Amino acid sequence: MARMELVRGLAIAAALGAAPSIASGAANQSPDWPCIQRKVPELSLGQIWNGPELPAAAKDWSKDKNVEALVQELAARRLPLADAQKDIRDFAASLPAGQADAKLAMLVQGLFDHMNAERSQVISGIARYARRQLEFAARLRKEASDVDALRSKPDADVNQIAAQTDRLAWETRIFEERVQSLTYVCEVPTLIEQRLYALAKTIGEMMVQK
Incomplete structure (x- = not known):
């Protein structure tokens, strides 16, 4: 009995405790936004660029194969920032x-277009992930209730109770691991924004020097 009470307690804590915090990550945000960080679906160029106004021709950055290749290389977070700045x-x-x-203006525009799109995709993915977690939490609540109902029956099958309890414990563990993963994923949009700002700042310094 003690074991089942513990498992049920974990499920209730996960489904009733963690799930609402997922849904209400930041005040006055959309209900599917779970992060503490404020939801900003897209950046504006002015948020990351303090240099001279970029010419209209900079929007053709993808037509320059050298610039396009460099954008892909610099945007990849696996490349240390110091190495990217050296490049x-x-x-x-x-x-x-x-x-x-x-050319440097094209590089700024290319990095902004590429990394802003990447960041928006991550934000959309976080919202989808959070919605699945809320559905998962609802399922945990139902399963915990089902275990309670089964245990209340005088002729309950002990083996069935044990099987459902074990499944509930396993799914609760998965839920809690996903909550933890979501905490890390929530940091990714900020990391992209910080990297983009740092790269743009370095480009601006090069333009001033030229």
């Missing part, structure tokens, strides 16, 4: 003086 400086140093600002 920017090397790229700037390799450009003819007459082309430097135009």
Whole structure:
């Protein structure tokens, strides 16, 4: 009995305690946003760029194969930021003086377009993940209730109770692990934004020097 009470307690704690915190991560946010960080679906260029106004031609960055390849390389978080900044400086140093600002402007625009889209995709994924967690929590509540109902029957099958209790314990553990994973995933949009800002700042320094 003590074992079943413990498992049921875990399920109730997960389903009734953790789930509402998932749904209400930040005050006055949409109900499917679970993170403490404020939900900002898209960034504006002005949030990450303090340099000169980018020319309209910068939007054609994807047509320049060198710039496009560099955007992909710099945006990848597996590349240490210091190495990415060095790559920017090397790229700037390799450009003819007459082309430097135009190419660097394309690089800024490319990084913004690419990383802003990546960040938006992550945010959409977090919302979907949170909705699944809420559905999972509802299922845990029902299963915990079913175990209670089964135990209250005088002719209850002990083996069936044990099987359902074990399943409830296992699913509760999965739920709690997903809650923990969500905590880490919530940091990803901020990490992308911080990296984008740092890369844009480095590019701006190169443009000033040129």
